[in-house]
Amino acid sequence: MSRMRRALFISLICLLAGTAAAAGGKGSPLDADEQAIRAADATLLAAAAAKNVERIASFYAEDCAVLWPDSPPRMGRQGARDAWSEAFKEPSISVTWHTEQVVVARSGDLAYSRGYYDETYDENGRAMHAHGKFLLVWKKQSNGAWRVAVDVDNPDGPAQPTRP
Amino acid sequence: MSRMRRALFISLICLLAGTAAAAGGKGSPLDADEQAIRAADATLLAAAAAKNVERIASFYAEDCAVLWPDSPPRMGRQGARDAWSEAFKEPSISVTWHTEQVVVARSGDLAYSRGYYDETYDENGRAMHAHGKFLLVWKKQSNGAWRVAVDVDNPDGPAQPTRP
Numbered sequence: 001m002s003r004m005r006r007a008l009f010i011s012l013i014c015l016l017a018g019t020a021a022a023a024g025g026k027g028s029p030l031d032a033d034e035q036a037i038r039a040a041d042a043t044l045l046a047a048a049a050a051k052n053v054e055r056i057a058s059f060y061a062e063d064c065a066v067l068w069p070d071s072p073p074r075m076g077r078q079g080a081r082d083a084w085s086e087a088f089k090e091p092s093i094s095v096t097w098h099t100e101q102v103v104v105a106r107s108g109d110l111a112y113s114r115g116y117y118d119e120t121y122d123e124n125g126r127a128m129h130a131h132g133k134f135l136l137v138w139k140k141q142s143n144g145a146w147r148v149a150v151d152v153d154n155p156d157g158p159a160q161p162t163r164p
Numbered sequence: 165m166s167r168m169r170r171a172l173f174i175s176l177i178c179l180l181a182g183t184a185a186a187a188g189g190k191g192s193p194l195d196a197d198e199q200a201i202r203a204a205d206a207t208l209l210a211a212a213a214a215k216n217v218e219r220i221a222s223f224y225a226e227d228c229a230v231l232w233p234d235s236p237p238r239m240g241r242q243g244a245r246d247a248w249s250e251a252f253k254e255p256s257i258s259v260t261w262h263t264e265q266v267v268v269a270r271s272g273d274l275a276y277s278r279g280y281y282d283e284t285y286d287e288n289g290r291a292m293h294a295h296g297k298f299l300l301v302w303k304k305q306s307n308g309a310w311r312v313a314v315d316v317d318n319p320d321g322p323a324q325p326t327r328p
Contacts, residue, residue, distance in 0.1 A: 065278060067297045069233065069318035103313075105269030112276070112301055114229060114314060133231045135299060135316045137267075137276055149267075150278060152299045154233035154318040 033104045037111055037138050037146045041099050044148075048095050051088050057081045060148045061139055067152040080151070092122035097134060111138040111146070117153060120162065130159040197268045201275055201302050201310050205263050208312075212259050215252050221245045224312045225303055231316040244315070256286035261298060275302040275310070281317060284326065294323035 040059060047055035060066075060080040067073050074083045087093060097117040104111040112135060119130040134153035138146045204223060211219035224230070224244040231237050238247045251257060261281035268275040276299060283294040298317035302310045 067278075067299060067318065070321050072320045073297050103274065105271050105274035107269050107271030107273075109271075110267065110269035110274055110276075112274075112314065114231075133237050133316075135231060135301070135314055137299070137301070150276065150299055152297075152316050152318065154231065154316065156236045157234050 029108060030104050030106070033108045033111065033140070033146070034102045037102050037104070037113060038099065040138075040146050041102075041113060041136070045097060048084075053081055053084045053088065056084050060151070061141065064148055065150045067150065069154050080148075083151075090121050092120075094120045109140045111140075112136060113138065119159075123159075127162040128159045129162045130155050132156050193272060194268055194270070197272045197275065197304070197310070198266045201266050201268070201277060202263065204302075204310050205266075205277060205300070209261060212248075217245055217248050217252065220248050224315070225305065228312055229314045231314065233318050244312075247315075254285050256284075258284045273304045275304075276300060277302065283323075287323075291326040292323045293326045294319050296320050 044056060044059040047059070057077050057080045060077050062077050063075075064077060064080055065073055065075055066079050066083045068083055071083070074080065087095070095117065097115055099113045099115040101115070102111060102113045114135050115133070117132055117134050119132075121128055132153055132155035134151070136148050136152075137150035139149040141147050208220060208223045211223070221241050221244045224241050226241050227239075228241060228244055229237055229239055230243050230247045232247055235247070238244065251259070259281065261279055263277045263279040265279070266275060266277045278299050279297065281296055281298050283296075285292055296317055296319035298315070300312050300316075301314035303313040305311050
């Protein structure tokens, strides 16, 4: 290859790379990130259903912030461990959620998921139900795994008895 | 300029552009985004202090989600308008907040800010105070302005009288 052709070839590759970077990976890389977050979210949900605190905490970033109602912020993975352990102190509690939306930054390093949660538990022998919304901020770690950086939620209103 | 030199020149420019894209603007562009968000946040705070609902709503993205406690999600800029109007129905209410952290995606299109809020209001002639934490997701709009895409908060505990 002549030097000029080589230079043109390099130009073309760089131009394509630049265009791809400018497009922000709007094609499959972004979809791959959303899929990876949805997969992590599904595994986290399963760990919450199994009340496996260590497994749950492993989905939180080391420097995470857990911002749950009626408590000061709990910081770091230990904060996540504490928050979930405290929730599971009530043995009747059951938590589930539905993720409605996942939005990923073009750079694929930051994202959020937003959705709804349902909690049921017994209070003085009465089955109670709380419904609310949540937001999780996700950060891609240096190993490529998505982890929760911020976890925040609140209820739509006071918990209600499941039966009148 | 010879064709070869021109090709080499284009290569160099593309390479520089690619490198800058790969670095994700970790230098001044990111700082500029953080500064722009902090400036928007400060103006939003001033609009909240002035109880100027239209001005407040102008800082929310058209497709925003307002996730406040004790209410279902309020969607869109009209949802933001409704949420703030409802809060200001209580004439004694005063809201302020302190933004502790701003994190911007490398691509400069998505960010979040996290901090603490304080609310005071009168309840049956008694001055009350509520303290909590918030998270705002910011999205850069097509005109380059940062707007709130998600607004979520919750209290650290029940509101307390400011005097025992």
